[in-house]
Amino acid sequence: MADASHEVTEHTHLLFPRMRHDEEARSIITKEEVALGSTALGERLPYNDYTTIDWLHDLVKDSYRYRALHFRPGLRAKLLTYFDACAGWVAVSIIGILMAFVAVAIDLSVATVGDLKYGYCSGSPWRSKESCCEYAEEEGELCDKYTVWGESYAVRFSIYVGWAVLFGIISSSVTMLSKTALPSVMPQKDYSNGVASPSDPMAVGKSLYMSAGSGIPEIKTILSGFVIPHYLDFKILVLKAIGAVFAVATGMSLGKEGPFIHIAACVGQLVAERFPKYCENGKKMREILTAACAAGLSAAFGAPIGGVLFAYEEIAVYFPRKVLWRTFLCSMVAAMMLRALNPHGTGKVILFETNYGTLYRAEHYAVFVFLGVVGGLWGGTFTNANVRWAKWFRNLHMIKNRPVFEVFCIITVTAALQYPNPVTRAPGDVIIKNLLVNCQKNSDNWVCQNEAREDGRWDYIAWLAYGTLVQLASTTITFGLKVPSGIIIPALVGGALFGRLAGQWVTTISPGIFAMVGAGAFLAGVGRMTISLCVIMFELTGELEYTLPHMIAILVAKWTADALSHESIYDLAQSVLGHPFLDTEHALTRVQHQPSALVESLIPPPATMAELTVEVPPSNTVPRKILTEKLAQLHRRGLMDGGLVLVQKGLLQGYIAEPELDFGLNRLGDGWGEGVEVRVLGDKVAEGEFDLSVFVDRTPITICAKAPMEYAVEIFGKLGLRYLCVTEEGSGRLIGFVIKKRLLIYLDGLKH
CATH class of the missing domain: 1.10.3080.10 (Clc chloride channel)
Incomplete structure (x- = not known):
């Protein structure tokens, strides 16, 4: 992703096939962060730190790209068609290879740094204890090159704890460099310390240490269709790798396998961005990220099949057969490269090989x-x-707002308790x-x-x-x-x-x-x-x-x-x-425990609907001033992935997303006066009118207000929609507009 403070690299849901300005149409794919207002208009929602992608429209978008590519004549077009067909296989193969190299580098670094707690290799301090002994055997010597710290138990204990604390401080300090405030636009709780606590109502966003933890919860959020800006940047990859080396070297009760999945997703993002087929489509990008996650576990454990199944069972929400096959290849290539690089010196990918030779009864x-x-x-x-x-x-x-000091305290206690026990010292x-x-x-x-x-x-x-x-x-x-x-x-x-x-x-x-x-x-x-x-x-x-x-x-x-x-x-x-994360299985279970759960429960308040609705006259044009005011309301309310619904005489006519509206008014419409009429519906553009109809989704998905809530859960979950329009039973008049985040808030309320 591009490293810009006001840019979230994610893709909107329209391909704009009728757009004449190709470069400008491409630029709309970049999601601008909205300007934040100091007061709330209407209603604000949690999860506004995150934008969402629309899987259904990304599918349509890729179909337009496919047709434009495959229906061209000529040899060059034919070659491009072949490359496009194998781009996914090439991408996942590269990801598997790169992830194996990253995994080996981290494994060797952990072994070298971690063994410093016990001693050092004379003449070759960069070698781990295992490699030091192997080097001595190659030279025909006994393994006396590895020198243990001190001669007394007290000295060895003190040095062990001291090194562990130092490594922990280094790891936590590196993690602090990844602290980022997400582009939230609503007063909400602060989770920067791992627990919810009220924050300043005027605060902008919540703090997130992007290289902390395993990264699996965040990856699941991303793969479910949400966006965490810059979470998969190269900077985060480097910080995560360095932090993981020193964190694991401390000997604390943590592992590198979870971080490997985050690192693999970063590698997947960096590789996929080199392929236009994936960098310009949020849905396609997540297919590659799913495969990358499998390669991460495969490189961590040497378990290629387990990596594929882990990605399917625990991480991915979208896993068709095509994704399965590419995930299989990515995981296999990672395991093959791991075996070739042979970081453990065994020539095998099996990490904990055993042979009991006895059968259970x-x-x-x-x-x-x-x-x-x-x-x-x-x-x-x-x-x-x-x-x-x-x-x-x-x-x-003493601990609050001092994460490095917290790490210091935990490591000191953990190392002091682990070292005396010969079983847990390693x-x-x-x-x-x-x-x-x-x-x-x-x-x-x-x-x-x-x-x-x-x-x-x-x-x-x-x-x-x-x-x-x-x-x-x-x-x-x-x-x-x-x-x-x-x-x-x-x-x-x-x-x-x-x-x-x-x-x-x-x-x-x-x-x-x-x-x-x-x-x-x-x-x-x-x-x-x-x-x-x-x-x-x-x-x-x-x-x-x-x-x-x-x-x-x-x-x-x-x-x-x-x-x-x-x-x-x-x-x-x-x-x-x-x-945010929509787990349809758990969501349906919670909904089923409600005596009467209908879609009408999701309809926003009248003040919110008034802001989201544009009444279009029979001329199919709207004064630019009205659209500009509506856009400003969206900005102040912080609907980063919201939009406006267009109605005529109460009947739904279409939907225009905030990014497209912003781009159309402020980029393409630059130079047009406030009094100009903007065409939002129809195909015929009169002289002096500014056309935004190419940005309007004329076929938004609708649902009846009296439909069971299970319908909404299944539609959002299975189709991956960003929004859903609610109509009145019998008349078909638009009475509500629901975004995915509103459903999540409703489901969160059912947990309590």
Whole structure:
């Protein structure tokens, strides 16, 4: 996206096939931020920080482009046609390749920076511990090049905590550079600290740290048809990558897998902008972004199929077969490049490869169900606990409005609690490897050495229990910090710790199996994923034989978590951060619980409708002064993606969006006087008239006011509309005009 303070690069819903001024018609695709007024006229709505795209009209827009391209004669036109047909495949392939390189760079940087907490490589301080030892072996030496900090426990503990705190401060400081005020135009709540609190009524926009968190809630918002300006810029990609390196290196209960999805979306945006087919169409752009998100998870976990299913199940709202195929290719290319680059030195993409060699029996199903229940209980209570913690801790006088200091406090406590425990001292991915190990084939592991003891090993069991409690508690207080972070690895670690602990009392099978199943169950409880998570788990471990135990635990965990809370962690984050999102499945469930929910409940107040309506006389022309006043009212009310409905004798004639009206009056109409007549309907333009009829949508979608609310939810959700006109039952007269945001506000009210 262009880095301009007053420009939101997004596309409106008309192609303007009759427009003679091609360059000017193209420029209308850029969405100008509206001038903000100091007072409200009529009614204001939440979510005005976000503009929306209209999927249906973007579809029509692409059809015009397709016809204009394919019906041209000549060899050059034929070549352009072929390139257009394969542009999507080329774009997603490039995205997959670039994402693999970015992922490897981040992985190697995390390993190098994170290992500084333990020691350094003599002569090669930029090497991680693993690569340092490999380098020594190549030179024919013992692995004595890696030097551990200090000789006493106290020194090593202090340096570990000190480095972790320093990395956290760096990560949070980098994140602060991404703070942006969205172009809001209404008084609303401030979510800059992660919880809602009243803000100054004259405030413009809400603050958003664009490189903080996983980015998945924001990506879901974007893919559902909303716009977050500059969220996928190259600057945000760089800040997210740097912040993620230092955040993961701290050893806190966070992972890089969530941020990888945001980074992949940034890569997808930057690549797609080079293709006119996608940069000029919001709907087509989101097809590429969906594929990019799959590549992000594929590069993070080496799970190409799981990445595709994750994009389908958890992120995308529009996923036809064409998008599925391109997503499949993008994820596959990312995994292929990851394997070729071989960042882990194994030559494989499997991250936590295991080989248990033993089969589970029928009596083990009870343990798998138990793990699912516990994972669901934690997942269901985690969301409420995290919100309660945020409301209390982030409103303390010392913490409020000091996000870097908050990170400092959390890291200090987390590092001090993690280091004493030999199980949790390592990075998250290493912890999972150690807990999933099969001790029959690896007796050198610290976990296996303790499990081989015959003295009761209660100290070892205590370490597992202590690690489980600390991991779950630290994940609860860490999620929401102003650093790049994800929930996937922390949930897997917590589940693996608990599963390994539970496996100590089941001696008929390797406890690593329960660690593996428990990891999936705890992540299912938090994220409410099912099919994609099951595939990711066997891609991560290579244990296809244990697909059924994963299915049992994951499904039980989801049922249990849903019984406690219907919102996953990503749904909660969207709600807390105030991001709009239309989930038709949940929306229909809420509507069905209402005794009588009709579309007429969405109709704006009369004052609002008066501002949005233009009465067109039989001449089909309107004085420019009236349209200018209406445009100013839209600006002051802050309807960034609103518009005007045109009626004649109460009957709907068309709709003109605010961007088109603004462009027509202030760009094409520059030089025309205020008294000129503007033609908004009809095809014949008289001399001295200014024509805006090319900008009018003459076929707006309508719905009866007495229609069930389910109709509106399905129409907005399935068709991806930006607006819907409401007509009176029987007469067909226009009585209301509903934008997508109004439906979201209505649905939000049903939650309480």
